[in-house]
Amino acid sequence: PDFPSLTTKITSHPLLEKFRRYLTVVRTIEYSDVSEELQKVIEEDFVEERKKDRENVTGDSLHRALVVTRLYAMSRGHKKMEVGDWRDAKSLERDRITRIMSQGS
Secondary structure, three states: OOOHHHHHHHHOOHHHHHHHHHHHHHHHOOOOOOOHHHHHHHHHHHHHHHHHOOOOOOHHHHHHHHHHHHHHHHHOOOOOOOHHHHHHHHHHHHHHHHHHHHHHO
16 A cells, blocks of 8 residues: 655654754764874774774774764764764774674573
């Protein structure tokens, strides 16, 4: 069955319009390189984490954390990653890992 009235309601919903505008704006942000300050914080964090868990803290996990941080920063409308973005993204990753581990139990 076709539900034109429902489709019209969904596609014209004010919240959907806000999401569309948000995605348009985020897509147009020109992103700059990582600052030296953030590079230092990331390096120090990575070295500390690697000391604690050499098996699971790898170049791949660092790359994933950087990608998540960049996407998180962009989603916040930032033109470059900030130390707060890095810390927030690390927290999100810890939460993700905790959820995965609890599902496996």
